[in-house]
Amino acid sequence: MDTIASLFSFITWPVSWVIVQFHKLYGAIFGPDTGWAWGLSIVSLVVLIRICLVPLFVKQIKSTRNMQVLQPKMKAIQERYKSDKQRQSEEMMKLYKETGTNPLSSCLPILAQSPFFFALYHVLSAIASNKKIGVIDQSLLDSARQAHIFGAPLAAKFMDSADKVEALGASLLDVRIVTAVMIVMMSASQFFTQRQLMTKNVDLTVKTPYMQQQKMLMYIFPLIFAVMGINFPVGVLVYWLTTNVWTMGQQMYVINQNPTPGSKAQDQYLGRLLKSITTHGEVRGRTKRNTVKRIVSKGPDRNDIERKFVTGLAKLGLAPQEDGSVAKSDTAVADAEGGAAQRRQQPKRQTKAKRHTSAGQQTGAKDTESSESEPTTSLQKKAPQDDKPKPAGKPASGSSRQAKSGQRKGPQRPKHPSKK
Known part of the structure; x- marks a missing residue:
């Protein structure tokens, strides 16, 4: 982590300058050596950065919604050009260009604030090592090392040794309790932010793999923050917890005022x-x-x-x-x-006695109808079906059936001698 933070050392000077300016303001109210003065300075730094990133956040929302809408079309392109990866990529880029969608826009806010995050980590690590950095001179360095948030120094970490924590004027138990609580709050805020996005602000009529990916990230991101959090100084945990709470509130406002269609x-x-x-x-x-x-x-x-x-x-x-x-x-x-008026009206629910009564009435009506139809049926059976003479060599099918059934008995025509 220190190696990565050193890559963003070019931005440590402006970050340290902003923190010092806020520290002057809050130091006049709470005292220059208090944890409130330094803690609120970090919180104010987060708020300032997130206000500057609001346009990128708006682009992120638009890009996320466009990606959700384009998922069926993207899937169709993948199926159509399954064997031609180059043509598949060309069609994807063409689709992005026609709709004005940038897949990387959803990552812009995180990418934009990453330099400030690592710069703050670099500043706090220098404070823990008692090294001057940026505009923080020796007097400010001593003040920052004396500042504690609920008994935990700003530069202390969960994994620090007892000797290192005692050098900062605190106990290892206090540091671990405070950092553990902040890590849990940081992970919970990340989980709730992702959950409200998936449960409230997703078009339920579109079922795509993108939704499954978001559901996976809902559980993976909090775990990542929990694992990484044990290596973050208390000041960095304050920074990340503040930015998570800001993101959660900002997203809640967007969901309530400008929700995704179909959600x-x-x-x-x-x-x-x-x-x-x-x-x-x-x-x-x-x-x-x-x-x-x-x-x-x-x-x-x-x-x-x-x-x-x-x-x-x-x-x-x-x-x-x-x-x-x-x-x-x-x-x-x-x-x-x-x-x-055209809506289908559901019939009222009848009691068991009424259902039995109506069933009996229907059965009686059917019996009456069948008894009335019986005479007509018997007359139809007695009526001759056909008066035309049948061919001599082909007996009528009706007579043969009657002879077989035993209803009509009589002498039958002898067979021709050639057919014996």
Whole structure:
């Protein structure tokens, strides 16, 4: 880890400068040598970095959704050009270019903040080794080494020896308890972030291998963070826990305000939107109007959730407009009432006694019908079926059947001498 961190040593100076500026602010409030001053400085560094990465986060969301939509087409290309890998790659790149999708966009936020993460790790390692780094001089170095978060020094690790921890003015038990709790919280926040993405913000109508991969990552990522966390200093754990909580809150906001079409989150969002329109009689808010505008522009390509929303508006006598508003429409009311009338109505559940009574009535009616039809049947049997004479050499099929069954007995024509 130290070797990797040294590769990003070029960014340690700006990272250390930002931490020192925040430390001056919080040091004036909590005291310069306290864990609150240094801990909140790291938290503020995370917030500043994540605010700068918001545009990349938006690109990540769009890329993830586009990849979900393109999964069926990508699978079809793979099946079609199964034996030609070069043609398969060309068709994939062509599909990405036509749809404006970049597969690497989903990794941009993590890649962009990686240099800051390793630079912070490099700074904290230097503090643990009592070395000056960046803009942190000896006085700031002594202050940072005295800072403790719940009894654990900023530069201490879970795997540190007792002698090294005592040199930082703390006990090994306190360090391991604090780091273990932070590692568990870090892994749990990562798991919850991935879980809410899979359970709420995924199009349930599209079943692709991409969803299975995301489910695997939901369990693999927390394990990776748990294993790596035992080698992170307390200050780095503060950084990573803060960025996980930020990601979780940011994703929760996006899911509630701009959910993926066809997902459970979209069903909940449009349900809230319909309730708001029912209360106020109009679409309030720019984001909500843009949502209605997108649904109108889709036309017949709407999914089941969006059609359910339009039907709900029709029941209120409202119709969505192209500008994102809603207007009263008599046609919408008629369509809603007609659709409700055409629905299949389930019969009411009858008691056991009523079911037996109705079954007996049906049986009696069948017996009456069969008794009334019997005379007609007997008359039909007695009526001659055909008055035409049969050929001499071919006896009638009916007479032969009757002779075999024993219903009609009599002399039979002798066989021709040649047929004996």
